Amino acid sequence: MISVLLVEDKADYRNALKLILDNTPGFCCVADYCDAESCMNDNTYNNADVALIDIQLPGISGIQLVSFFKEKNPALLCLMCTAYEDGDNVFSALQAGAHGYILKSDAPSKILEAIVEVVNGGSPMSSQVARKVIEAFHRPAQVEYSLTNREEEILQHLSKGLLYKEIAFRLSISTETVRRHCFNIYDKLHVNNRTEALNKFFGKKPHR
Amino acid sequence: MISVLLVEDKADYRNALKLILDNTPGFCCVADYCDAESCMNDNTYNNADVALIDIQLPGISGIQLVSFFKEKNPALLCLMCTAYEDGDNVFSALQAGAHGYILKSDAPSKILEAIVEVVNGGSPMSSQVARKVIEAFHRPAQVEYSLTNREEEILQHLSKGLLYKEIAFRLSISTETVRRHCFNIYDKLHVNNRTEALNKFFGKKPHR
DNA sequence: GCCCTTCTACCACTAAAATGCTATTGTTTT
DNA sequence: AAAACAATAGCATTTTAGTGGTAGAAGGGC
Structure with missing residues (x-):
């Protein structure tokens, strides 16, 4: 049973996700919040396996929330959720400690798949964002400065x-x-x- | 037209790839080698867009070849090719400068797709390997020093x-x-x- | 109103770093 | 043997960095 925490300001989308999670065998939604603040003040994040976080939240951003989780509960897997594939934001989120992300336009089945993937040690993300990560990660070519x-x-x-x-x-x-x-x-x-x-x-x- | 360079020791696989590339519109194989040495001594790597490199090569490894390319022709996109998904090797290759990888078991259509993806700025890789990259990439949790x-x-x-x-x-x-x-x-x-x-x-x- | 923080600024002093020059010893290459 | 390089070390000088004290202006919070 995978316990999921939701942080999403759009009530429609949040409720829909909650409904899907609670009605799919193997998943459950332990808590849901419409902003980062209320989630931080609660301690449900200690009882979840995966947090599904919207990047664009009013007030404290989803990225900052990831940093918060990373400190308070490093084991919590953060899956970011974005309306459109905003490279920079997604990149920052991953850098802050997120483990993957999904698009809001993805089908519910794909979202559930991504959650499973994260739990199984994967990092679902698009090829384009992966490139940004890879490049930040590349060791610059050793230009051989011939130091002794x-x-x-x-x-x-x-x-x-x-x-x-x-x-x-x-x-x-x-x-x-x-x-x-x-x-x-x-x-x-x-x-x-x-x-x-x-x-x-x-x-x-x-x-x- | 995407120019591809092949470095693969298994003759069968190499020839098959060459055949596919040369017979698919939009692709061509500019050169092919059975080991890293002969490729390094040639200068065809300056005329290619993408290099398809086997990780396990006799002598100089594919990873070392990537480092070499990174220095000599940083614009060359390196796509690694592995028989099975060896996490550590793939990881090292990406760190050395590779942009993605494919599995030898992938269908030809998938391989061509990956090549296009790399050219278009993507980084095809599995979710599992992406996770390793992401983790190496995470910044350690900010201990909040409250600087203004x-x-x-x-x-x-x-x-x-x-x-x-x-x-x-x-x-x-x-x-x-x-x-x-x-x-x-x-x-x-x-x-x-x-x-x-x-x-x-x-x-x-x-x-x- | 007052307190507190942040950013700004000047002065003075000490410590350290950066830049020169020179020179000896050893090792490796030619 | 000569030449080239590496590591060592001293001295002198100038510039920069690090440590203090002090203090005014602007803004937020109480």
Whole structure:
């Protein structure tokens, strides 16, 4: 028996889903809310397997609700529900911790299928959104900056936010040498400071 | 016309695919190889739109080939091909830069569909593999550090490696104010420098 | 009205980082 | 043996970052 939690502002759609869930063997609707706030103030989310959440909710968005669930009950599987396939929003939701999504235009049978899929360890989503996820996920091609082993080692320590003197102590070399290595690193990477070097070497887009 | 490159060691399967591609309007097979090495030594990969690559190749693996393509011709779309759905390998391939994958057991029509899908910006993959990708992609739960909007904005700029004065210029405020914001940020995050703040706020493990 | 937070700003001081130059030791390549 | 590179290290200088104190203007909440 899969317990589903509904958070959807449109009463018609919410009630329809509830009816379908409660009348399909193997499914049940443990609770339903018309907004995120009332759901957060309740604690039914601890008794559900899957949460079906509308992305566009009045007030606190569905994406924020996912973040909330992720903290309060990480085991809860979040399935997003959107009217139309809004790439960016769906993407943000997945990034926040959602496990898949369905379109409101999908047939009830497809929605039930998606719920089962999520429970079975899948992540139902369209191929287009999958691409966005994949791309954010790709490791940027190693552009081979030919740093020496020692330089990479230094960079590892730099990435932790350590001071030169702390790195020097850990590696049992002088602060001057650490300094020198850094300078050489920045030179090779064509950057001017620690943060740029880390972004470049570890291939990070600065930040979302 | 979609130009496809084949890298597949099983001659039967490779020839069959080639035949299908060359005899389907809108598709053509620009080259085919039985291993990664010979493909890397040629330069046909510059003339293809999509590369269909077997994951299990003798010698250099399909995953390594993807990394190679990513560096040499980042525009080439890599579609992996596997005999059975080996989660870890497929996952690694996607991480290395592949855009989707198909199963050898899929019908020819489905394979052609997947190729079109990739060209159209999609990422064909199973729901199970999508889940693995999604999970690797999830941001760790934000521990809510209650930074103000302005402080988060400053942090965004810090993450690019900008100097205080550069941030000040972009936000049209004084350097002193940027300085002050940073101090407040470090205070709230209980850290002592930029790198630590970035690691903590953006929830990153220092580095692999 | 008053309190509290946020954003703004200046000053002063210390610590650290970034940029130069030079130089020794060892290892590897040619 | 010479040349090239890697790692080490010292010194000097300038710039930037980090830590304090203080304080005014704008906005929300009580």
